[in-house]
Amino acid sequence: xxxxxxxxxxxxxxxxxxxxxxxxxxxxxxxxxxxxxxxxxxxxxxxxxxxxxxxxxxxxxxxxxxxxxxxxxxxxxxxxxxxxxxxxxxxxxxxxxxxxxxxxxxxxxxxxxxxxxxxxxxxxxxxxxxxxxxxxxxxxxxxxxxxxxxxxxxxxxxxxxxxxxxxxxxxxxxxxxxxxxxxxxxxxxxxxxxxxxxxxxxxxxxxxxxxxxxxxxxxxxxxxxxxxxxxxxxxxxxxxxxxxxxxxxxxxxxxxxxxxxxxxxxxx
Numbered sequence: 405x406x407x408x409x410x411x412x413x414x415x416x417x418x419x420x421x422x423x424x425x426x427x428x429x430x431x432x433x434x435x436x437x438x439x440x441x442x443x444x445x446x447x448x449x450x451x452x453x454x455x456x457x458x459x460x461x462x463x464x465x466x467x468x469x470x471x472x473x474x475x476x477x478x479x480x481x482x483x484x485x486x487x488x489x490x491x492x493x494x495x496x497x498x499x500x501x502x503x504x505x506x507x508x509x510x511x512x513x514x515x516x517x518x519x520x521x522x523x524x525x526x527x528x529x530x531x532x533x534x535x536x537x538x539x540x541x542x543x544x545x546x547x548x549x550x551x552x553x554x555x556x557x558x559x560x561x562x563x564x565x566x567x568x569x570x571x572x573x574x575x576x577x578x579x580x581x582x583x584x585x586x587x588x589x590x591x592x593x594x595x596x597x598x599x600x601x602x603x604x605x606x607x608x609x610x611x612x613x614x615x616x617x618x619x620x621x622x623x624x625x626x627x628x629x630x631x632x633x634x635x636x637x638x639x640x641x642x643x644x645x646x647x648x649x650x651x652x653x654x655x656x657x658x659x660x661x662x663x664x665x666x667x668x669x670x671x672x
Contacts, residue, residue, distance in 0.1 A: 412462040413642055415649050419467035419607070420598040422450055422482050424614065426472040428500055428671045430527065432566045434592060435607045436615045437471045439572070444471075447478040451485055453601045456638055458489035461645065467496045474503040480514045487518035495520040496556075500527055504540050515553040522553060525560040527671050563591075564669040567608050567660050573619040577626055577659035585662040587653035596649065602635035603648065609633050609656055630659045 423444040426437035466486055473479055479497075486495050497515070501524035504511070515522055524544060527533065541557065548555035569576040580586070587593055596603055597610035604610035612621075612630055621627045633656050636648045 417465040418463040423471040469498040512547040523556040583657035584653040587657040
């Protein structure tokens with residue numbers, strides 16, 4: 405494989421977990437955060453991934469998420485690092501918002517400083533959920549005006565669908581034999597994921613190894629193709645990286661459905 409050059413490559417979008425754990429348990433989460441993982445990604449580790457790839461690529465959009473990113477105590481350092489690495493990149497923080505009060509006044513000025521958009525995903529119509537969310541959203545709206553950052557309130561209630569059959573150790577990929585159609589309907593197809601110092605096609609494939617290790621999915625031949633996926637490594641050539649971002653469907657896409665059946669999510 406040819407040696408990489410120094411110039412950075414402009415790419416559309418990259419996202420990254422800074423926490424695999426989550427304070428919610430949304431059934432069918434495409435990031436598998438409903439399976440009770442308790443890890444965060446420490447800055448000493450994740451920051452090195454960012455710095456390494458920050459010398460190779462420059463995304464138009466970069467997103468910090470999870471799991472729930474507000475569970476990572478080094479969140480502000482992550483925002484500042486991404487902002488330093490990519491001055492022209494639109495940075496976004498995606499959260500379910502329920503833990504915003506824990507951050508007090510610390511988060512708001514850093515969102516402005518780093519030019520980051522705060523996206524709060526709205527997860528439920530349940531009364532007890534809204535009892536918590538109404539004052540949180542009101543405060544976030546006030547702070548966005550006061551500090552001048554963009555607040556994006558995103559409806560994530562009824563655009564929810566399963567990426568696999570079964571649950572936990574009984575998880576099964578769809579494997580409907582039409583990866584191209586699975587890719588066409590995919591809601592994750594533009595979500596290249598930085599994980600373990602490599603670029604992965606999408607969150608469901610990037611975070612599958614963690615689920616597979618927990619539930620021994622590698623013993624099931626149905627998961628052979630998805631679990632054999634090789635991400636884009638840092639020593640790839642510029643041409644390899646450009647081809648990676650231009651890639652449409654590939655065999656691993658067959659793990660996901662060819663038709664999306666939406667439902668209203670359950671978060672507790």
